[in-house]
Amino acid sequence: MITINEHYLKLQASYLFSDIAQRVVSFQEKNPDREIIRLGIGDVTKGLPKACIEAFHRAVDEMAEDGSFRGYGPEQGYAFLREAIAENDFRSRGADITAEEIFVSDGAKCDTGNIQELFSSDAKVALPDPVYPVYLDTNVMAGRTKEFEGGRYGGIVYLDSTKENNFVPDLPSEQVDLIYLCFPNNPTGSTISKAQLKQWVEYARDNKALILFDAAYEAFIRDDSLPKSIYEIDGAKEVAIEFRSFSKNAGFTGTRCAYTVVPKECRAYDSQGNRQDLHFLWNRRHCTKFNGVSYPVQRAAEAVYSQDGKKQVRDLVGYYMRNADLIRKEIAALGYSYVGGENSPYIWIEGGQDSWQFFDMLLDKAGVVCTPGAGFGKCGQGYIRISAFNSYENVQKAMERIRAVLG
Ligand code: MLT
Numbered sequence: 001m002i003t004i005n006e007h008y009l010k011l012q013a014s015y016l017f018s019d020i021a022q023r024v025v026s027f028q029e030k031n032p033d034r035e036i037i038r039l040g041i042g043d044v045t046k047g048l049p050k051a052c053i054e055a056f057h058r059a060v061d062e063m064a065e066d067g068s069f070r071g072y073g074p075e076q077g078y079a080f081l082r083e084a085i086a087e088n089d090f091r092s093r094g095a096d097i098t099a100e101e102i103f104v105s106d107g108a109k110c111d112t113g114n115i116q117e118l119f120s121s122d123a124k125v126a127l128p129d130p131v132y133p134v135y136l137d138t139n140v141m142a143g144r145t146k147e148f149e150g151g152r153y154g155g156i157v158y159l160d161s162t163k164e165n166n167f168v169p170d171l172p173s174e175q176v177d178l179i180y181l182c183f184p185n186n187p188t189g190s191t192i193s194k195a196q197l198k199q200w201v202e203y204a205r206d207n208k209a210l211i212l213f214d215a216a217y218e219a220f221i222r223d224d225s226l227p228k229s230i231y232e233i234d235g236a237k238e239v240a241i242e243f244r245s246f247s248k249n250a251g252f253t254g255t256r257c258a259y260t261v262v263p264k265e266c267r268a269y270d271s272q273g274n275r276q277d278l279h280f281l282w283n284r285r286h287c288t289k290f291n292g293v294s295y296p297v298q299r300a301a302e303a304v305y306s307q308d309g310k311k312q313v314r315d316l317v318g319y320y321m322r323n324a325d326l327i328r329k330e331i332a333a334l335g336y337s338y339v340g341g342e343n344s345p346y347i348w349i350e351g352g353q354d355s356w357q358f359f360d361m362l363l364d365k366a367g368v369v370c371t372p373g374a375g376f377g378k379c380g381q382g383y384i385r386i387s388a389f390n391s392y393e394n395v396q397k398a399m400e401r402i403r404a405v406l407g
Helices: 006-010 016-030 050-064 079-093 108-118 133-141 194-206 278-289 295-305 307-333 355-366 392-406
Strands: 102-105 125-129 157-160 178-182 210-214 240-245 258-261 267-269 275-277 338-340 346-350 383-387
Touching: 006 133, 016 355, 050 295, 050 307, 079 102, 079 258, 079 295, 102 108, 102 278, 108 133, 108 210, 108 240, 108 258, 108 278, 125 133, 178 194, 194 210, 267 278, 275 278, 295 307, 307 338, 307 346, 307 392, 355 383, 355 392
Parallel strands: 125 157, 125 178, 178 210, 210 240
Antiparallel strands: 102 258, 240 258, 267 275, 338 346, 346 383
């Protein structure tokens, strides 16, 4: 008899963003004449930067000729891209990361979901609440949690991110092994200072723990005193893995390219307490389960680091941040309290009512899709998230409609 992985039965019925998409589809079916503006899922709307698309085209043409055609590439990514990443995203900011420590992939969602395979099933997991659901759900699937009760899974250490701590969780009061952090944060848009991040690195070093640091939104940091990478903190290379993505900075949500940094000295331990090399293990997993990102996509990603590419990416990020500024201004004028949107594309708004009710009300009355905070965890109840990823015109229109409903 074939039996299932029963940990899947503990999961909530559907993945948050699929659930929202389904609700929007059914609303649209019932209201075919209503124009809906989507400020829910953080999906970009503007075309790829010109430098990327040109590189993409050139690489596609190379694939057409026997002489320049490429078959399977290195699973970890082509050297040209890994070198450009190490130089531009790390060494230029004083973080000593080498090209060999970069693993190119098809998305930070996949990498943040897959990484937990490296750790024992009884590893004690700590994650923020609210949280990007992928971190939690993949640990549920792997059996690291007990049942879901009262809005939380047993066995997980939830790190409350609330107004009281400015949406930066405090260190856990009990010992944990695996810690997920995301800054600039999804969903709250909050940021962490170097001094705060240093405390987490010290915690991990003192407790033989490991930090999984999701920096997918680093391009939106405008305050240069904030860390863009955890490797800007001394001692982090031993205790942290970092995830990055080309999705939000360069518009690759549909093109798919990201990377994970696993430094050579990054360690975990076996059951005997012997030090084990995570770079080696991730490489082993990556080579077994992944065959690399396509050559044209990697050439397009490499172009992000060209002179033109850098400027175009800055402009793209600036475009969305202008939307974020408008959303913040309008929300403040309506008298709602919020966080985020200054160094991130997400604005986290305290709605003063049930998150899903607020979501339904905005959809029904304003035709605007947001993301209900409760979908990210118990501490998200009462909040909604508005994303800055849409055209400026649509954001203007959405905010006018929201003003008419809430004003
Ligand atoms: C979000 O809206 O939280 C993100 O778009 C989800 C993702 O990047 O997978």
